[in-house]
Amino acid sequence: MSSRPPLIPVVDPDAILARARDTFDIEAAAVAGLKTRVGPTFVAAVRKILEVRGRVVVMGMGKSGHVGRKIAATLASTGTPAMFVHPAEASHGDLGMIKSVDLVLAISNSGEVEELTTLLPVVKRQGVPMIAMTGRAESTLARYADIVLDSGVEKEACPLNLAPTASTTAQMALGDALAVALLDARGFAAADFARSHPGGALGRKLLTHVSDVMRSGDAVPRVTPEASVSALMRAMSIQGFGATAVVDAEGRASGIFTDGDLRRLIEAGTDLRTPTAAQIMHPAPRTIRADALAVEAAELMEQHGITRLFVVDAAGLLIGALNTTDLMRAKVI
Incomplete structure (x- = not known):
C-alpha cells in the first residue's frame, strides 16, 4: 500500500x-x-x-x-x-x-x-x-x-x-x-578579551608579536655595503625573502635592496658589474621592534606601501625580518 x-x-x-x-x-x-x-x-x-x-x-x-x-x-x-x-x-x-x-x-x-x-x-x-x-x-x-x-x-x-x-x-x-x-x-580592555579568545582573529591580532612571526638568524638576508650585485642576488635568492639588508660594521641595517630594485636596474640598462650595495641600495629602511605587535607591522607596511620590514633590537641592531607572507601565514592579515 x-x-x-x-x-x-x-x-x-x-x-x-x-x-x-x-x-x-x-x-x-x-x-x-x-x-x-x-x-x-x-x-x-x-x-x-x-x-x-x-x-x-x-x-x-x-x-x-x-x-x-x-x-x-x-x-x-x-x-x-x-x-x-x-x-x-x-x-x-x-x-x-x-x-x-x-x-x-x-x-x-x-x-x-x-x-x-x-x-x-x-x-x-x-x-x-x-x-x-x-x-x-x-x-x-x-x-x-x-x-x-x-x-x-x-x-x-x-x-x-x-x-x-x-x-x-x-x-x-x-x-x-x-x-x-x-x-x-x-x-x-581589548587585550583582556583577546586573552580569552586566543584562537580568534582579535586574539591573534592582540597577542601575536613580531618576534612570533619574524625570520631570524641565517634566515635574514644581509650583505655588507661593499658587496657586489651578484652577492646581493645570491643573498636574496638563497633566503627567498625577495630583498636583503645592507648592514654596517656594527650590524645596523643601513639600507635595503629588493628584487624590484634589481628589475628596474636591468630595465634601465645599468651596468651591474661595478656598483656596490651601498651605491644602489635604498638608505634608512623601515624597521620595527621585535616586541611590537604583528598587527603594527602590517599597519606600517600598509602606511608606506611596502611589503617587507626589518626587525631591530633596542640598540638598533638587525635581528630579524618579515614580509606580508609571514603575516598572512600567521593569520594576522
Missing part, C-alpha cells in the same frame, strides 16, 4: 513577508521596552555580581536554558567567571557545583517552571545570592530572589502567543546588557 506524499502548504509571499516584519516589530518593541525598565535594580545586580568571589551560575529550562547558556558564555568571555548548570541535572547531583561564594542567575519568563522552583529553597539555604530574570514579578522565582530583573514582554511574536520568541529575545538583550555593564565596570 503506497502512502501519499505530505501536502505542501500553499505559500503566500505577501503573508510570509508580513509575518516576518511583524516578528521584527514585536521583538524590537520587546527590547525597547527594557530600556524604560532598567534602573536601581539593574545597578544593584551589577554591584552584586562584582562582589562575587566565585562564579555566576546561570540556570534556566527550555528556551530560557538556551538563552542562559549564551549569557554564561558571554559573561565568561568578557571578564565575569560564569557557567551554566541545567536545573534538571542540578536536582540529580549537579547542585554540588554551586558554592556559597557563587551567585545564581535564574532565568524563567513565567518564574514557575518546576525544575527550577524545586531548587530555590535549597539554593537559599546555602546562602547563595540569587538574581532572577523573569517576566512575572509575583512569581515563585521572584519571591526567592534577592534581586529581580524584569524581562517581561507584552506579547510573543508567535501568532498563537505561545512559543517563546519576544520573551527570549528580551532575556538575551538583558543578559548582554549585564555583561557589557560588568565589562565596563571592570575596565575590561
Whole structure:
C-alpha cells in the first residue's frame, strides 16, 4: 500500500513577508521596552555580581536554558567567571557545583517552571545570592530572589502567543546588557578579551608579536655595503625573502635592496658589474621592534606601501625580518 506524499502548504509571499516584519516589530518593541525598565535594580545586580568571589551560575529550562547558556558564555568571555548548570541535572547531583561564594542567575519568563522552583529553597539555604530574570514579578522565582530583573514582554511574536520568541529575545538583550555593564565596570580592555579568545582573529591580532612571526638568524638576508650585485642576488635568492639588508660594521641595517630594485636596474640598462650595495641600495629602511605587535607591522607596511620590514633590537641592531607572507601565514592579515 503506497502512502501519499505530505501536502505542501500553499505559500503566500505577501503573508510570509508580513509575518516576518511583524516578528521584527514585536521583538524590537520587546527590547525597547527594557530600556524604560532598567534602573536601581539593574545597578544593584551589577554591584552584586562584582562582589562575587566565585562564579555566576546561570540556570534556566527550555528556551530560557538556551538563552542562559549564551549569557554564561558571554559573561565568561568578557571578564565575569560564569557557567551554566541545567536545573534538571542540578536536582540529580549537579547542585554540588554551586558554592556559597557563587551567585545564581535564574532565568524563567513565567518564574514557575518546576525544575527550577524545586531548587530555590535549597539554593537559599546555602546562602547563595540569587538574581532572577523573569517576566512575572509575583512569581515563585521572584519571591526567592534577592534581586529581580524584569524581562517581561507584552506579547510573543508567535501568532498563537505561545512559543517563546519576544520573551527570549528580551532575556538575551538583558543578559548582554549585564555583561557589557560588568565589562565596563571592570575596565575590561581589548587585550583582556583577546586573552580569552586566543584562537580568534582579535586574539591573534592582540597577542601575536613580531618576534612570533619574524625570520631570524641565517634566515635574514644581509650583505655588507661593499658587496657586489651578484652577492646581493645570491643573498636574496638563497633566503627567498625577495630583498636583503645592507648592514654596517656594527650590524645596523643601513639600507635595503629588493628584487624590484634589481628589475628596474636591468630595465634601465645599468651596468651591474661595478656598483656596490651601498651605491644602489635604498638608505634608512623601515624597521620595527621585535616586541611590537604583528598587527603594527602590517599597519606600517600598509602606511608606506611596502611589503617587507626589518626587525631591530633596542640598540638598533638587525635581528630579524618579515614580509606580508609571514603575516598572512600567521593569520594576522
